[in-house]
Amino acid sequence: MGTLRVPDVVPSPTEDSKALRKAFQGWGTDEKAMIRILGQRNAKQRRKIRDTYQQLYNESLILRLESELSGDFRKAVILWTLDPPERDAKLANEILRKKKKNGVDHLQVIIEIACASSPNHLMAVRKAYCSLFDCSIEEDIASNVTPPLRKLLVGLVSSYRYDGEMVDANVAKLEAAKLRDAIENKQLDHDQLVWILGTRNMFQLKATFECYRQSFGILIDQDIESCGTGDLESILQMAVWCIDSPEKHFAKVVRASIEGLGTDEDSLTRAIVTRAEIDMMKIRGEYYNMNNTSLDNAVIGDTSGDYKDFLMTLLGAKL
C-alpha cells in the first residue's frame, strides 16, 4: 500500500491545469499550490493533467516545471510528474550514460527496475527506454557495464515473469540446490543462477530462498556475501533483497541516504517518488523495525523547504 493521499473529490484535469498555470504566474512561483496539486494525484491523474495542460497552453508542463523550480525540489517534482515507465527509463539512462558515481551503488536503480517492479512495468520501461534513447536498455547496459556484471544485469532486465502466485515446492528445492552450487563455486554469473533469478515468478523465488535457508542453514544473501565483497556480490545481494522484500530494500535505501554526513538526495527522492504509490506503508514499517525511529522524522530532519514539503506530501502528510 502506498502513502499517496488523493483527496475524496478530485478537481478535473482542466481545473488542476488552470491552478498550476496560476501558480506559475505573477511574482515568483506558488510552490505550495503546486505541491498540493501534483503531490496529491495518482499516476493516471498526473498523466491527464500533463495532457490537458499541453492542450490548454500549448506548453509542456515538464519544461515549465523545469524553468520554474530548482534544485532537489525540481528533480523530485519532475520525476513524480513523468509517467512511471518514462521516469524509470530516464533514471536508468542517467546512471548508464553519465556514469555519475563510482562503484556499482548507482546500478541499484537498474536492479530496482528489474527486480522490484511488476513484470508489466518493467516491459513498459524497456519500451519507454527504446523510444526515448534510440537503443535498448540492454545495449546501454552492455556498453557501460563489464562482464560478469553485465550478464547478470542483462538477464534480470530482460525478464518477463509470470505475475502471479504459482509455487512448485520441488522446483524450489531443486533450484535452491542449483543456486547453492553456483554460490559455493563462486560462479555468481553462472547461466543457471542468472536464468533462475531472471525467469521465475516472485513467489517461486521467495519459496526457493526459504528452501535455501532451510536446506543449507544460511540465508542466500549472507552466503553470497561470503563469496567476497566485489561488485558482482553486492549487485547480486541487492537483486535478492529486491525480489525477497522490496520494502526492506527501500527502507535500507532511505536509511543509507540520510546516514552520516550530508544527505544523498537523489537516492532519497528516488525511493520516495518511485514507491509512494506502491508500498511506502510497508517501507515505513520496515524502516521503523530496522532503526527504531520513524522514516517520516528522518525525512523531516534531513530535508528542508519545498523539497521537504513535497516529500512529506508524498508520504501522506497534510500540507
Next chain:
Amino acid sequence: MGTLRVPDVVPSPTEDSKALRKAFQGWGTDEKAMIRILGQRNAKQRRKIRDTYQQLYNESLILRLESELSGDFRKAVILWTLDPPERDAKLANEILRKKKKNGVDHLQVIIEIACASSPNHLMAVRKAYCSLFDCSIEEDIASNVTPPLRKLLVGLVSSYRYDGEMVDANVAKLEAAKLRDAIENKQLDHDQLVWILGTRNMFQLKATFECYRQSFGILIDQDIESCGTGDLESILQMAVWCIDSPEKHFAKVVRASIEGLGTDEDSLTRAIVTRAEIDMMKIRGEYYNMNNTSLDNAVIGDTSGDYKDFLMTLLGAKL
C-alpha cells in the same frame, strides 16, 4: 507488404457477426461465406468481430468455429481468428508442451516469434503466454529444451530490440569479429554471441552479417553450418535467416512443407496465417526466385477444398 485483401467497403462488425451466425445455422455450415468474411478482414477488424459476436450471441466465436469446422481448415481459420499475440503464444505452447515432433525443426516457431517479429509483437506474445498458461515462455523453454539450445532460445525470446534503423559501422565490424571468434571456436552458445543476436536492432545485425561476409569471405550462416549438423547449428542458422531475411525463411518453410510425399499442413498454415498481413508479397517473390515456380500454384497443387480456398483467400485470391 501483405497479401490480405480487405474490401474497400467493410461491413460493420455487427453485420459481419450476423452473417457469420447465419453461416453457422441451418443444414451444414456455409464455409464460403465464412471464408469471405474472416479471410478478408485485418487483425483489428477480426478482433472487433470476435467481441461483437460474443456480445450479440453470448457465445465465443472461437468455440463456435471449433465445433463447426474440422481438420486443417479448422486449424487455419482458428489461428487466423485469434489475436496475433495469442495465436503465437498458443503455437509456441503447443510445440513446447506437447513436444509434437522429434528433432528441433518444431522449435522454428519460437525462432520465428523471437527473430522475425516486431519487438512489440514479441512482448505482446510474452504477455499473452503468461496470461494463458500461468508461466512465462522462458520457463517453458527451459523445462523442455536442454542446454546449450536453451540458453540461445531464452536469450532470443527475451529480447526487446530498438525498433528502428540505427547502424554503427564500427559496432558491426567489432561484433562480426566476435561472432567469428565464437563460431571458429564452435562456441555457439557463447555469451557474446547470444547477447549480440538477442539485443542488437535488426538493421545493425544485417550490417554485422554483411561485415562478416566481407571480412571473412563466407556468409555467417554457412560458417555456422561448418560447425556441424547438430540442433544448435540448425537453430542458430534459422535465427540468422529470420533476422537477415524473414521472407527467405518463410519461402523456405512453404517449400519444405509441400516438398516430397505429403504436405506438412501445420507449417504451411503457420507460414501463410502469420505472414499474410506482414510480408507475404515478398515471400511470394522470394519463393519464385528460389524455385522458379509460383507459391500460389504450389499451394493450389498441394491443398484442396475449403482449406485451399481459405489459404488462397489469405494470399489475395478472389473467392
